[in-house]
Amino acid sequence: MKFLTPRLITVASLINDDDDIIADIGTDHAYLPIYLAKGHKVEYVYASDINKKPFETALQNVKNFGVNNMIEVIHGPGISWIKERSNLQIDCCVISGMGSTTILDILKEDNTKINSYIFSSNTNVLPIRSWVRMNKYFIESEVLVEDNDIIYEIIKVNKFAGKKIRSLREEYFGPLLIKNRNKLFIEKWATEEEKLNKILVKLPKNDSKIKKIKKELKMIKKHTNKEMRK
Ligand SMILES: C[S@@+](CC[C@H](N)C(=O)[O-])C[C@H]1O[C@@H](n2cnc3c(N)ncnc32)[C@H](O)[C@@H]1O
Structure with missing residues (x-):
């Protein structure tokens, strides 16, 4: 699928084989969910957006690509809707293409129904790593990707296993990225x-x-x- 940017391809690459149920928050055109569904990499994707126009575009795209059976498009803010659904457990929740302030605002509703996150922020990632450290979560993966002359830090956070952030240095540069220094x-x-x-x-x-x-x-x-x- 050619419409996925290098940044979103990198986000998709951090979804593991055992991440079956995915949420994509701020899905916009629903390109990532469609890519995942078409590639049969996942079982089911919840694609949500706070704004009506992207929600409607996402609905239309999901229909056009014939993947309605694998994607539910939701019109609503952040991740609070996940808490409200009794039998839902999200393996991996993607929050991508927003600034760190918006991402942290969404994370105020963090809950036990989400096992891991992938973050791709448009702004400084430090406040997100501080949030990870404060919550005693783990960094599962960290990747740098260049897209349109911008270098993005894509981070996967796991609640159960991975690398702990232990210093300001690791918070600032990323505990895995600073090891590689590529x-x-x-x-x-x-x-x-x-x-x-x-x-x-x-x-x-x-x-x-x-x-x-x-x-x-x-x-x-x-x-x-x-x-x-x-
Ligand atoms: C630039 S797009 C990002 C699209 C895609 N996720 C990506 O990474 O390229 C940002 C989307 O996030 C949505 N958004 C912003 N704040 C949100 C929130 N609090 N909850 C859900 N969606 C939000 C916007 O409506 C917009 O469609």
């Missing part, structure tokens, strides 16, 4: 460093953000290998 990792942090330096020179000398930015820059320098950036 080419995309070095590129991503070189770009972040450049962005922070640009912000820094524009700030007035007494701005309270300077200390925090300098601390971040120090951490980036310490943990990304300059030799590999050339």
Whole structure:
């Protein structure tokens, strides 16, 4: 299926063979659920969206691709509807293509009917890793993917097994990503460093953000290998 972006293909690749029941929150065109259903990678997908227009587009696409028997399209916010369905257990809940603030807002309704999550945020992932650490959940996988000149961090969080986040360093860079430090990792942090330096020179000398930015820059320098950036 050609319509899936590299970012969404990476999200799909983190769904395991034993993840049978999937929820896709903020499904928009329902491209991910259709891809999963067509590939018979999963048993059933709940595709939900808060807005009426994407909900209607998703409904139409699911019908056009002939996968109504494998996908239910839901019009509603976040994950609260999962709690309300008595016999439902979600193996993997995808929350993708939104900012971390929206994702964290949705996660206020986190509940025991969800076993794992895949997050693909459009903004800084640090607050999401902080949430994972605070809840004592585990990082199952972390992947970097370049899509449209942006490097995304895709994270799979498991409630029962995986790697614990044990330090601020792991929260900031990702406990698995910092172990690998591949080419995309070095590129991503070189770009972040450049962005922070640009912000820094524009700030007035007494701005309270300077200390925090300098601390971040120090951490980036310490943990990304300059030799590999050339
Ligand atoms: C940019 S699209 C992302 C589509 C796809 N998930 C992806 O990763 O490319 C974001 C979608 O999230 C929906 N959305 C935003 N906030 C939401 C919420 N709280 N609950 C459910 N859907 C939400 C929007 O209506 C929109 O269709």
